[in-house]
Amino acid sequence: MTDPGVTDLGVTDLGMPTVASDPYGHLRGSEPFPVAARRSLADTQLRQNLGHATRTIRAKRAGVVAEVDDWEELRRAGEGIKADVMARLPELLVQFEEAVTARGGVVHWARDAVEANRIVVDLVRGTGAQEVVKVKSMATQETGLNEALGEAGIAALETDLAELIVQLSDDRPSHFLVPAIHRNRSEIRDIFLREMPDVDPELTDEPRLLAMAARAHLRRKFLSARVGISGVNFAVADTGTISVVESEGNGRMCLTLPDTLITVMGVEKIVPTWSDLEVFLQLLPRSSTGERMNPYTSTWSGVTPGDGPQTFHLVLLDNGRSNVLASPDGRQALHCIRCSACLNVCPVYERAGGHAYGSVYPGPIGAVLTPQLTGIQGTDDVSASLPYASTLCGACFDACPVRIDIPHLLVQQRAAAVDAHTRPTTQDVAMRAAAAAMSSPGRFSLVERALKLGRLIGRSGRIRSVPGPGAAAWFGARDMPTPPAETFRQWWARTRGPSS
């Protein structure tokens, strides 16, 4: 019988940065982005819902960010603190573990998703509880904890309103902050009427009444819950303080009323000191919900006699984060505070929606985080399609409260995707040919002359289609101008004589 926290390993495996395990497919999608996006682009209701929601949040964010005259300085501080954390991560984690333990918490370490799920399932089993209440957590979405608990006969109840909507409709989350952003108020009403046994059949789609229906639905569960499960927004290394940022009070319910609290935390959530929260508690709410401050932020440190859960377990999760940390630039993806501002400003996200990314981490940051967590395996890995799901327009960088250079990381992950090719693709062949043509002026001139053949098919000054790879994609919606009678360099030679 092996201790569940101990594994036999070959000596050479010890301590190598390792990609994530993904037992329920929540990181690596099942189809490439363009295939999944084709479906969502055709869903007109989804398009309208996403357009409305992202426009709303963009305007709110812009308003509250404009109020802060030292916003850029705060962004630079946030960036600096996170870079400092990455350079000292192992030491800060050990310091944090000591502080949490000294205050009565029990710290567990998990190499990957499978191990984290097993730890949590065993802990819940130990309490005898058949049901747990959960406050929204990206880390447990990533590991598929709800599925693992379900397989162990334990019901996991999501209590965040949007997460509840997703769970009730057996759907998948499509956004960090608002997992049901793809649903509008009347769809939510229909889901509640269908799935909540004791809901008022006269329920309308007024948001206030929908929120109250969720309150009524969950109230008794909260008041009788024995085990709560949470994630972490920020964890303070020197004091062992953990914070959860939320709006509805469901987080407070889960963190306060149960006897046992189990918190799952990606190792990157550490900040060195309590005063670092003065930066992040300004950056996060304004960037995420577009509020000056979210309604509730809870902080706690270990166990407090007479207040809140008297048993506290903390699970520290690697699951591929070490693989991300090993990349000098790529590790910036671990700076992410999950505000979702980059999703809300991304024109690709707004149109294709979160499900098209196939990962619990969608949008621009997901497109650089997911492939680093999973690694890219071979030519056809769907994770490799994610960094291409961007025009590199740069709106994500401008919105990012910790200045993650997402466009640069997208290019870097594209390079990683190319490096992972195990056989030449059509794109490889085309790029090699183009590079060869452009590497010498003589060859480039030959290409220019060949292009002029296009004048034969573009009699009216425009070309409506040509054969060849990629052409159908372009000409589906766009013309091309007929190549000019005279290239620039021919004009130059004609009017200015032989050049330098």
Add this chain to the structure above:
Amino acid sequence: MVGAHPGTVVVSARDEVLARLRAARDAGGATAPEVPREYRRSGTAPPGSAEVVDRLVETLTDYKATVHRVADEDDVSATIADILENAGVTTFVAPPGLPARWLGEVTARVRPDEPPLSVAKLDAVDAVVTGAAVAIADTGTFVLDALAPDQGRRAITLVPDHHVCVVRAADVVSSVPEGIARLDPTHPLTFVSGPSATSDIELDRVEGVHGPRRLDVVLVAPRA
């Protein structure tokens, strides 16, 4: 630790994760950069100043808290009495150290949280009255310290549906950094900015979910 099989090493998850992170950190760069802290760490106006108090009234009101300004702490109890009476409150919970003078004129029945009330009993009271550790004007926030006698353990400000919070001008700061500096991170803390709310329906904010749906703030601040 040496394992049972020759040539293998038994390693705890802790040691292995830390070893991976050390290797990764060293591969990706181990130089800790200097953190630029050029943002404002003090407020635009001193704590308790008229400017800061006025801004707090604005930001609290903006996020749907009802603010009642009184000039003197002697006026607190009459104001709380009015708030509770107008809301039809018959019973409310109070933390063990709530100043008795705040409740002098209150006619609703107080249930002191001493010994601690069960969750069911908290669910049966109509309201809770507390003080606050600090309030932040820029964001419309007050912070509850669960170990402060006039604020009490976290459950009492969570389960009742109506929260009345007394904030003194001297505890009102301008900015988040000033607020953070006044707090003890080893205590359980709750930052409250308006009644419970959600942005989960079409990303628009609506008030009233699981936490208290009604929030009254009694602000003790002499008029300048």
Add this chain to the structure above:
Amino acid sequence: MKIALVATCLGDALFPRAPRATVELLERLGHEVVFPADQTCCGQMHVNTGYLDLALPLVRHHVEVFSGAADVAVAPSGSCVGCVRHQHAMVARRGGDEELARAAEDLAHRTYELSELLVDVLGVTDVGAYYPHRVTYHPTCHSLRMLRVGDKPLRLLREVRGLTLTELPDAEVCCGFGGTFAVKNAETSTAMLADKMANVLSTHAEVCTAGDTSCLMHIGGGLSRLRSGVRTVHLAEILASTADQEVPA
């Protein structure tokens, strides 16, 4: 000032009016323009598609061709200048060529997008242009967010006589081109293009202008397919137009 022209591969082969207008404009303002004939391509397409190894010889070629060519270099393309300024040194370093990286950085500091060159280096906003048309301006992502050209193109356009400038709604949103994105993710690209075109058409402008031929190729290709009656014209062509010589429609 002696200025080396980066014609850009797209400008040279498919949209020669933009580099021609750049030459005519700068010469009209009294500057000497040289065209290093060995130039080919900055490598942007390869870099942005992830072929950094293939881009390395293109970067080396660009740096060799332009390093000694003139005091400064100009390109009528925000994205090509963006690649030169923000990616060339990175490609060189990744390829282990520190010397090339430093040379690329030196050249990057002397390479300007057209509106930057005019406003920041040459200190001019009124270039003496005449263009009697209703025009809307698309800022292009790389000019806006990679180069931070800000309102320089608009300041230039506001001084053009006869020109009526109409504001483009949601101007700062990408048109959906993104180089190979338009082919690899053609449907998402088309959805973005549709919104950009709707915004252009809502201005009732005759002309949509920008500082980048690639974005104009995309928007123009869509407007042409719709037979919308709105044409795309590079910023350089508008600034080069005078009462004597308007660029042909």
